[in-house]
Amino acid sequence: MSPVNPVNPANPANPGNRVGPTVHTTPKVPVASSAPGVARPRIALSTVALECPDAHELAAFYVRLLGWEVEREDTDWVKLRAPVREDGGGGTGIAFQSDDTYVPPVWPGVPGAQQMMAHLDFEVADLAAAAAYAVASGAALATHQAADDTRVLFDPAGHPFCLWAAAGAGDGADTGRG
Known part of the structure; x- marks a missing residue:
């Protein structure tokens, strides 16, 4: 059993509720490469979506901050594309979805x-x-x-x-x- 985090007992792996990159030395749970008896299909993370009051307004902030370009936009949805790196790879985009209840x-x-x-x-x-x-x-x-x-x-x-x-x-x- 993991030690209890006194600041946040629900999150023993994050002492002090540190926000930001956390260095993990060893996995706590063995990770299987696929579900038992089932071949893993191609699954790739394409974007992280953030809910917000106004998708276009928040996307404009991240365009200023990161210099990324808009890949797709609809009335209540905007997706920014991560630039291609020097090694030819790309990163995960960020999307914004308007939500009146945010x-x-x-x-x-x-x-x-x-x-x-x-x-x-x-x-x-x-x-x-x-x-x-x-x-x-x-x-x-x-x-x-x-x-x-x-x-x-x-x-x-x-x-x-x-x-x-x-x-x-x-x-x-x-x-x-x-």
């Missing part, structure tokens, strides 16, 4: 409040410059910061996201991952 999460979590279900992590070379750029693009810096090498911000719809400094980043931030 309620922004509270972070850090508070019992009884809307909880964060997921968040986006963006690796940066210069944490201070990236955080300043995100704020200038329309993000808000969270009051509570979980680590020296990570900045938690909120997009205009209130979704928390993290900027984190890669090891060896040149902005003077403590980039040790422990």
